[in-house]
Amino acid sequence: MKKNWLKCGILTLVGAMTVGLTACGGGDEAKPAATGDDGSKNTSQKLVIYTARDKNVVDQIIPQFEEKNPGIKVEVMTMGAQQIMERVRGEKANPQADFWWGGTQSSFITAANEGLLESYKPSFADSVPAEYKDAQDRWYGEMLLPEVIMYNSDAVKKEDAPKDWDELLDPKFKDKILIRGVMASGTMRTIYDSMIYRQDPNSPEKGYEWLKKLDANTKEYTQDPTQLYLKLARQEGTISLWNLQDILIQKETKKQPFDYIYPASGAPILVDGVGIVKDAKNMEAAKKFYEFLFDKDQLKDKAEKLFQIPTRSDVDKNEFPAWYKELDTKSLDLDWMVLAEKEKEWMQYWDENIKGKGAK
Template identity: 45%
Template sequence: MNEKSRKIMQSSTFRPRLLAGVAIAAASTLLLAGCAGDVEAPPATQKPTSEPSAEATQTPSESLTIYTGRDKDEVAWVVSEFEKAHPEYAGKVTTVIAGAQDNLDRMRAEASNPQAGFLWGGTQQQFEQAAKEGLLAEYVPANGDAVPAQYKDPGNKWIAEMLLPEVIIYNSNILTAETAPQDWSELGDEKWKDQIVIRDVMPSGTMRTIYASIVYSAFAADGSPDAGYELLKKIDANTVSYAANPDDMYTQLDQGTGSVTVWNMQDALIQPLKNNRPWGYIMPKSGAPVLVDGVGIIENDKQEVAAQAFMDFLMEEGMQAKLATDYYQIPAMEIAADSQPEWMKDFKLNEAKIDWAVFAEHQDEWMTYWVDNIKDKG
């Protein structure tokens, strides 16, 4: 490997205390499996507390609209807890749930007349782009210092809430941990013809990250994306359906329309528990790309105070510990050991080595090539 390739293959820093190995010990009752999209609201086992910042104690905004790609039941629960803690906003919070890329595009279209105040969820690359385009307002949440510097914007336009490893998920009624694909490259094998269901890639920050990481692996090896494109062509040939949204993908996987998908590990863990889905998951041998999932305040004076209050509430350690316990989120911030759920204390991950600056530079180019030259052409 030449010097350029070695530089590209440098790994991003990633919380070695929590994430270091190859296996995961989640819970003894789990068949290592799926989460996100369609979960039941969790029981109130731990009441989060929040100390709003000085900024959030100003005259309340009249309302708050949140653009989010998060699970709808998780969103509903957090919003209900926020309204209890902030009764001045009871009944005044609206959520719009869509893919992360769709939310970014909506913000762009509304830039001259913003309709929302808070962006909840999206990749680091998407938040960096939104900040660059002036769509996000500067703000440091009350607990912002608990998040390491590598997981937040130097200009305070966004901050990471959680970390999302991306994995291979399979229908456990059809496949086992031994017979399911063990790595990204195996998804291109002919044996998986018409066995793969995929969440439509372009509207989804998660899928863009997964597919671009496949191209990145080839690019990091020799400076060319061609081998990555070739693998994506083979995966496209094996794909039986591009689902319009995560719920459709879950249903197709459950019903056996396909036996394999790729998605985030959080969903792989929680969906079998909350919705009795027949899922298992595989940590890819070559490594899982770890998506930094952020939050930010949209540039909108009319909703700014409410958005600040919501960000403070969401990023409070008690709330993050609760979400880790009930939704298998990996918080971007450090959580005190006595607040961590058991699965997190034992959690280990085989993280893919990615230079995220190089990744961000080429992601749009690679995904544009995929949609123009690969999708539905296999």
Template identity: 40%
Template sequence: MLGKRQHRGEWGVVPDGAKRNYGSRRFEPLPTPHAFWYLALCALVVTGCSSDGRTPLVIYSPHGRDLLTLLERRFEQLHPGVDVRWLDMGSQEVYDRVRSERANPQADVWFGGPATIFARAAADSLLEPYRPSWAGAIDPHGRGRGDLYFAAYETPVAIVYAERALKPQDAPQDWDDLLDPRWRGRVLIRDPLASGTMRAVWGMVIERGLKATGDTAAGFQWLRRLDAQTKEYVLNGPLLDQKIARQEGLVTMWDLPDILLNRRDGLPLGYVFPASGTPVIEDAVAVVRGARHRDAARAFVEYVGSVEAQLLATREAYRLPARLDLPADSLPAWARDVRRSMKVADVDWDLLAERGAEWMRYWDEHVRGKGR
């Protein structure tokens, strides 16, 4: 049996025998060849049901072990006939995999990632309409056209620094501070091509330049200057966190829930909300078109946005709920503090959904590694 990974992550396939001793499986990513994980997944899903007779519910998600395990256990308590199985990977990787499997869908639910990527999936006919009962409790912009996806959480991005090396006042306080010569060779970046979080930040930068100058050149020039500062584009989020904690780099940018979970677990990471504003990602959920277990998939989407699940994720996994009808005093102190202190950037998410893939291709071909 393959070894179990010990950190939150965004790659490969691992059956986790530690979950139960009667045959239920969970999948997690490791950096294995695509053919290996695809064949392993197919072999497990094709069985059609758990060894104990329950209905398997396959979820693709970037949300990591903490949140996925939390919701898995509670959902299975509420639905004892369902065996939740999840694959943890970057949200762009989820999109790529769902698209490649469209003729023979393996996933039932896509749980997590920017609504901009879900909008692309909707345009590609990869999602199935389903309107949960809580749809009216979220912002209208968080409701995908045709009821194809809905925002479940709001995910802010923060500037992150090595807490043992830098005092809070010495860390970058805004996006442009990352271009200061003092940070040259000390910036680490999660590889943007596989990460919906980083695609959202890159899109914000390019769109900001477009608003100011009428052209995307200003944004790409900013990213070229950041490229000159960057020591490494890191394979996944957990590795990024570890490298900053070990001071292999001193500063980065990453999503707030992951940083708060790592701080809870003892990693010396500090964070700053950029003074000019930070993108707050509409983190969505959807039923995959052609899902083999449609009823279970719809029940999971219904559960994710329920008051119980929203508060559970907020209190235990540092997720800001997308629901607008939760009383402020029901939220933990950290969530109230974030909403008070964070300035939300004005981002044209519809434009990012329309042009983001094109911008990322240009960045990869003409900016990555060219700033030095």
């Protein structure tokens, strides 16, 4: 009995050693490396993306990228653009993300100045106008994003919706306005900064007074876009301020009762950017995703399905959908360098002295 036990133990040990040798590369069953869309072999890679993009955008783009690059596994963390900024800043000594997908040019200007972004000149660099990218190739604008007035089309007739920014202050809209939480949102920070700038770019005081009046008409600041859409659809409020792309996605794709007014005096038009995080651990995968986002076929597909306005100047607009060709993108006259410089100061003042304190 003892001999049988000893024999069994020796066989088990030999078997385990054989498996170990095979796992170390000595066997004949090693799998070939995955092949990418360009025919090159990829070892297994990871790509960590921090994004402020709408879930509908992420759900369309990421599977397509993974299909074309089967050796790359993508991990996506979704948060507000300002939250991304703070996270990337906090992780500077040990970056956890590889790619920053979606944020205002003010955020990217600040991040570049703080050394948070890698310099990378993509293949399409010359087709993006200078005003839509960083001079040192640390970020590029993927799309243009007009910020507009949003309303529930079941509750408000188009002719009764605010036609321009100052109409939002009319007492008839008191407790009708819902605002996505400002401090965590690049979109909302840009709108609020723009409202301060348009009053007087040399002094924020008039802008602060304007925001106090808007606060007085604001019923609630929602935690995130999902809550904003839910409450607006339920008519807990009927007016909001938001970006054109997400409004059209909710209206056309989700069949929400939403529509928009393009402000008569013009809209802040964000250059919504992307960039590689400084010292990213998965640099090559990040570069591939960069190129993928700006591929011409991708841009046309995103305009058709996701209502994106591309920054590339070498696309044939005749191939783009009707909504894009018919859009009149009148822009507010803004100095984005000033907005980037003053954003923290202005928004901190708003958060501490204006939010929830307007004349009720």
